[in-house]
Amino acid sequence: MPTRRTFLKRLGATGLVSLSGLPPALLARASLAAERHQRQGSGRSLVVIQLAGGNDGLNTVIPYGNDLYEKNRPGVRIGKDAVLKLNDELGLHPAMGAMKGLYDDGALAIVQGVGYPNPNRSHFRSTDIWQTASLDEERPDVGWLGRAMDEDDSEREGTLRAISLGFDRLPLTLVAHTANAPNVRDVDRYRLDLGGRDDADRTKRRRLMTELARPGSDSASDLDFVRRTSISAYDSADRLQSLVASYKPAADYPRNGLGQKLQLIAQIVAAEVGTEIFFVSLGGFDTHSQQAGAHTALLGELSSALGAFWSDLKGHDLEDRVVAMTFSEFGRRVKENGSLGTDHGAASQMFVLSAQPPAGIIGDHPSLSDLDDGDLKHHTDFRSVYQAMLDDWLGYPSQAILGGNYPRLALFS
């Protein structure tokens, strides 16, 4: 178990953090937080991947042997011979070769039939429901992982606890009352510029900026909120920039958006700075017309990026530390529409990537005959998945965060 001193030494030695550039108080806080993680045997991370727009789950994990599948989807169905077969009934979309490999290796779990009661078919509303884990009409202003961070905020201030990558604004999932998650649009922009060429003067001003932002006595005030956020911003930017400079990936990442984001996540995980939560999004799943090309490209991006990510983590012996999960605001209707596409539906599947999942497919594929107004019925509430992530992976009290108990789902062995 590393002590605070060895942690500081390690940071200094690896050059991950420039000791001179950071105020001692922050460094001490960061090391304490890291120590706490070590002590609890934690250091675990959750990567949440949003498939925005409503992924067509039925063409992702395909019930290829089912006549009703073929009948309802004469135009957009994936042929029996093309699917990557998981068993006698189900197969993955042909673009998902890498994920098939992860499945065969026992790293990928597929949770079937996930949804919630009275499904909402509006992108905005349903995305809010998934992000807040609340069905209330009155939308909570914090997300489910934001609430998780709020549960345990005081001791970890100053650590880079959660990061969202690639958004214009912080996704609702991570919005919290007191905890601050950095929203990194891209790494290049997530840095602190000081201007001027005189290094000694820059160091002086950098230190002054932290001193001017030192929180006061009224922690609930807006001013102290801005101060805390400022310090967290300066600190995390310094660290992120030095991490990125020193990391060597152990896999060839695809040159697509998701691949690049997952590569950055692997870098941050490798830096062991206590970041627990990552949130990224892959958009474009709203395939109302001419679905085939777009959907193939999107699933290909998801699959190749996840494949490289997992190899990279394994190459660094980090796969025990990371779980990745996907979600989408809804699946799509069973019956295709008139423009070779599919319209907004309801239940769908979630993927969970981890080093200790139970075998492959969790739960039955929803019935293609017993439908709810043309949509698949869910049998697993999405909050059961969240609950497992909180209780069994991250170690947070799910009941307080989710406001209730849901049927237990054995996601981790």
Added chain:
Amino acid sequence: MTTADSVSLASLEVFQPGPKGWTLEEAAHLLRRAGFAARWQEITAAHRAGAAATIERLLAPEEPPAEFQETDELLHRVAIGTGEIQDLKAWWLHRMRYSNAALTEKMTLLWHNHFATSHAKVNSVRLMADQNALLRRHCLGDFRTLVHEISRDVAMLVWLDGNANKKRHPNENYARELMELFSLGEGNYSERDIQEAARAFSGWHVRENEFWFDRGHHDFGTKSVFGKRGNLDGDDIVDLCLEQEACPRFLATKLLDAFIGPHVGDVEVNLLAGRIRHHDFAMDKVVGELLRSELFFSPASRGAIIKSPVDFVIGTYRTLDVRPNLQKTSQLLAELGQDVFEPPTVKGWEGGRHWINTATILLRANFVADLLGGQRYGEVPAVVESVPTARRTSPKELIEHFASLLASRSLGEDSLERLNDYLVGAGAVDEQRSRKLLHLLMTSPEYQFG
């Protein structure tokens, strides 16, 4: 919360300056809140003119200079010509930066946020420009007229699915937002009111980019909204909404959020709602009264609002007299979370703490660093020359000068001392030093408040 209590002590009575008279800081506060901040010379001019005259000028500005008008018209023509929304954003940002009618632009932005409509769906620069003109025309006028006209505004009809609202299949989108977001607020209507109101708006369609009353799709039957029955049409619904007790209160909340801050209570809301009724929704009178009030100048109101990206960026330009690159500015505003003409949803921008996260803090800080030392957003004219000679003889005076120019909240003694130490150690008060001092002041948490 302590600040909330102290606000309640203030009222809408006309502000009486303290024993020292109207202060420079109070003048700066007025120009920040009722506009987009100002240069030192403008603050001192307002200070000399007095509060009453300055507020009068904000409410009834002079004709803009010819040069401004020419550029304004040119940018507008370019936007309509190219059909690129980026160009329309540049046009509006130019107005916010240079217009002498700063309150007009501020109110137009307030209504843009209130009747939030996005080009992302409307997809027509012409229609967005028309709506913006409508908002500006009535921004300090009769709120009733504004709601009537926005209800047949073409961009709004496209945005909230007017054409889908037909007698056989009523679409509730507009009726719902009219009540929830434009006039009453949640809890002040029933689902039944919305369904009936939607029928009254059926057939309010768009044809060839014009409002078109489509008789064939309008429901001429009897509707019942807020207990009133009859063959109601859309204009009747607007009138009924405006007659509700909740409407002036809802509007008062909006105005208090924008001009006083987040810590006001029911007392102030009720007071202002009463004034809105008294003035029969005449916004020039209501806003004028608010700006002249004790409440507006009360210590709890000063510096209580987290600056929106527009306030932060345009305010900095105005304060330092920057000639900005408008395209780059509009990209920055989008990154900071306030992409004008493209609000995220019909609810508009949430504001307050939602503006601030670690990424936007870095973007704000980097913007300041670039402005004072780089070229990306525009050039800052010599800073030190803008400081009156008497105020640049020592670091202490320089710090005091910039503090009264910039700060809506004063930095603590501790911070001021550190800044003084930093400047004293560096020798003469020259241009370079002044810029570094500004960099520190403008990246401070206090400068994020207006």
